[in-house]
Amino acid sequence: MVSDRSKGEVSNVEPTVCWVVALKSEAKPIISYFELDHQSGNNIFPIYRNDKLGHSLIISGVGQINAAAATTYLASESGAPPWAAWINLGIAGSMDGEIGKLYQGVKVINPTKEKVFFPGYRFSKIVSLAEIQTLDYPTPVKKNGVLHDMEASGFIDFATRFSCNELVFSFKVVSDNSEQDMKLIDKMVVNSLIGNRLQQLDALLDKIITLSKREKQRLQIPDEVEEVFKQFHFSVTMKNQLIQRLRKWKIQFPNRSISDLVKEAKTAADVIRNIDDALTDLKFDWT
Amino acid sequence: MIDTIFIERGVVNHSRTQSIKSKFKNPTIIEVDRYQEIFNKRSQNFRIQKQNPALILAKKHDNFVLPAPSGFGLASTRNFYFSHMYNCIYDCRYCFLQGMYSSANYVIFVNFEDFFDEIEQSIQVNGAQDLTFFSGYDCDSLAFENITGFAESILPLFKSYPKVDLEFRTKSVQLEPLKSGLPIANCIVAFSMMPEELAKRLDKKAPSIKRRINAIEKLAARGWPIGLRFDPLIYSKDWKQLYKGLLLEIMHRVPREAIHSISHGPLRYPKKMYQDITKLYPEELLFSLPMSENNGYVDYGVDVENEMAEFLIKNLKNYVEEAKVFQCVVQA
Numbered sequence: 001m002v003s004d005r006s007k008g009e010v011s012n013v014e015p016t017v018c019w020v021v022a023l024k025s026e027a028k029p030i031i032s033y034f035e036l037d038h039q040s041g042n043n044i045f046p047i048y049r050n051d052k053l054g055h056s057l058i059i060s061g062v063g064q065i066n067a068a069a070a071t072t073y074l075a076s077e078s079g080a081p082p083w084a085a086w087i088n089l090g091i092a093g094s095m096d097g098e099i100g101k102l103y104q105g106v107k108v109i110n111p112t113k114e115k116v117f118f119p120g121y122r123f124s125k126i127v128s129l130a131e132i133q134t135l136d137y138p139t140p141v142k143k144n145g146v147l148h149d150m151e152a153s154g155f156i157d158f159a160t161r162f163s164c165n166e167l168v169f170s171f172k173v174v175s176d177n178s179e180q181d182m183k184l185i186d187k188m189v190v191n192s193l194i195g196n197r198l199q200q201l202d203a204l205l206d207k208i209i210t211l212s213k214r215e216k217q218r219l220q221i222p223d224e225v226e227e228v229f230k231q232f233h234f235s236v237t238m239k240n241q242l243i244q245r246l247r248k249w250k251i252q253f254p255n256r257s258i259s260d261l262v263k264e265a266k267t268a269a270d271v272i273r274n275i276d277d278a279l280t281d282l283k284f285d286w287t
Numbered sequence: 288m289i290d291t292i293f294i295e296r297g298v299v300n301h302s303r304t305q306s307i308k309s310k311f312k313n314p315t316i317i318e319v320d321r322y323q324e325i326f327n328k329r330s331q332n333f334r335i336q337k338q339n340p341a342l343i344l345a346k347k348h349d350n351f352v353l354p355a356p357s358g359f360g361l362a363s364t365r366n367f368y369f370s371h372m373y374n375c376i377y378d379c380r381y382c383f384l385q386g387m388y389s390s391a392n393y394v395i396f397v398n399f400e401d402f403f404d405e406i407e408q409s410i411q412v413n414g415a416q417d418l419t420f421f422s423g424y425d426c427d428s429l430a431f432e433n434i435t436g437f438a439e440s441i442l443p444l445f446k447s448y449p450k451v452d453l454e455f456r457t458k459s460v461q462l463e464p465l466k467s468g469l470p471i472a473n474c475i476v477a478f479s480m481m482p483e484e485l486a487k488r489l490d491k492k493a494p495s496i497k498r499r500i501n502a503i504e505k506l507a508a509r510g511w512p513i514g515l516r517f518d519p520l521i522y523s524k525d526w527k528q529l530y531k532g533l534l535l536e537i538m539h540r541v542p543r544e545a546i547h548s549i550s551h552g553p554l555r556y557p558k559k560m561y562q563d564i565t566k567l568y569p570e571e572l573l574f575s576l577p578m579s580e581n582n583g584y585v586d587y588g589v590d591v592e593n594e595m596a597e598f599l600i601k602n603l604k605n606y607v608e609e610a611k612v613f614q615c616v617v618q619a
Binding site: 106107116117118121122124125128129130131160161164165166167211214215217218244247248249251252279280 | 290291293315317319320324325328329330331332334335336338339341565567569570571572574575576577
């Protein structure tokens with residue numbers, strides 16, 4: 001069941017959280033927990049959504065190329081804003097990791113392409129941190145202290161093009177180690193490994209959504225600016241000027257309406273001039 | 288508290304790496320090839336990272352000592368700076384570091400001895416007088432001292448060159464090793480100052496002005512030469528009253544004999560840096576105030592800058608001789 005907290009917090013059509021998961025068996029617990037609905041018409045990669053909660057999930061298939069392609073596809077299909085958090089969740093092998101333990105990948109390397117990433121704001125109070133090595137084939141040869149997966153690198157390479165590095169996360173549950181063979185892993189095991197970590201993932205999501213909301217505040221163009229754009233013709237440069245100036249104006253005059261600046265204006269340039277006039281000769285008051 | 292330390296493979300076994308590691312409780316240790324692979328990564332978010340910076344331990348390979356940027360120096364003919372650390376534990380809203388680096392992680396170069404060698408070479412090349420070396424251009428000189436021990440390591444070097452000045456630029460009230468050591472006449476402890484009312488709004492995570500003045504008082508009593516740095520000067524409706532109050536407090540508490548130098552500089556950014564910082568903090572009052580672009584720099588304009596500078600000089604007249612007061616202005 002979705003917790004009441006999760007249910008109530010986010011309500012918008014743009015996704016706040018975009019999940020990229022390799023296998024249906026890895027995704028099932030998330031689909032069920034967040035009550036995601038399958039979106040019909042997506043034949044390339046299956047997509048699941050819950051618009052009320054702001055979650056989108058795509059099943060990429062195994063491998064880096066699939067992960068990269070699915071990430072790009074989800075970004076395009078969902079219209080994910082630059083403040084959306086991107087999460088790659090799945091199982092990983094380890095030499096010495098405890099079976100069933102969840103890790104956050106803070107260094108992800110792709111030895112084949114000699115690429116290295118350091119994704120995500122670190123949540124060390126909630127989850128253990130680890131290095132992940134993304135390989136092209138499943139391998140029983142593993143290095144101490146390092147997780148092995150097949151998607152993280154491809155996912156991060158592309159997710160960081162849609163959101164900032166600090167909002168891109170790779171979480172892995174250890175599925176096999178030197179004492180437990182990977183051949184024993186089946187769909188039921190995978191489902192259970194991920195399902196057992198839902199509470200921890202929920203705690204992580206709480207923090208991630210807070211970060212995302214702060215980024216939204218920083219990046220989102222206020223609705224009232226869009227209204228001004230509709231009233232006058234602004235070039236691209238003038239649009240940027242207006243956004244910058246209006247942000248300053250709003251800080252100085254939080255209780256005034258933008259309509260004050262617009263009502264006497266005849267052109268876009270007039271609007272910008274009105275703001276400049278309001279911001280000049282201002283007596284700086286810090287106290 | 289630092290939860291993660293990235294360590295360059297080449298310095299994993301360095302004694303200073305081991306010492307720094309031991310100061311933190313159970314950090315996650317991740318090895319990297321070179322610090323740039325994490326520090327210079329694209330699409331990093333400085334603002335989010337600043338909430339929980341990681342520590343990166345690295346080796347610096349070259350450019351240990353560089354000529355100080357124009358407007359940074361004092362009376363010396365030649366001014367140099369060095370940075371054993373990138374980034375700062377404080378989060379001052381006007382700080383140029385937030386527009387200079389894409390990462391908020393702290394980098395510490397553990398090969399201090401290579402810095403010391405190049406400083407000595409610079410002294411030899413330039414002659415052992417009329418030189419000043421500045422520490423604290425890319426970080427706060429003393430704020431991380433209990434972790435790095437850098438100041439303690441470098442002081443003996445400058446003790447042997449009494450005519451070459453070293454300046455520690457800081458907001459820290461962490462006074463060791465200075466408080467327990469004997470003062471060195473050519474090692475100046477320079478505190479960044481602004482009126483408390485402004486510091487409360489802008490010097491986030493930094494010690495209050497009251498605590499800084501207490502620290503200055505203690506170091507002055509020990510005999511350390513004190514620098515006062517009113518840089519940047521921040522404009523406000525009642526700036527004269529605020530700065531006058533600050534100056535009176537300092538004059539009352541810090542004996543004039545302890546003052547090595549006083550410098551002041553306007554709030555001024557290269558245009559690109561200003562744009563980057565305002566994008567990071569669009570809701571910040573400091574950046575909503577009228578500033579204009581002049582010769583590639585964004586500033587209050589020459590009239591305000593001059594008025595503030597003249598006010599400061601006039602009010603310092605009865606405290607220190609004019610020759611000890613310097614204006615630091617980054618030139619276009």
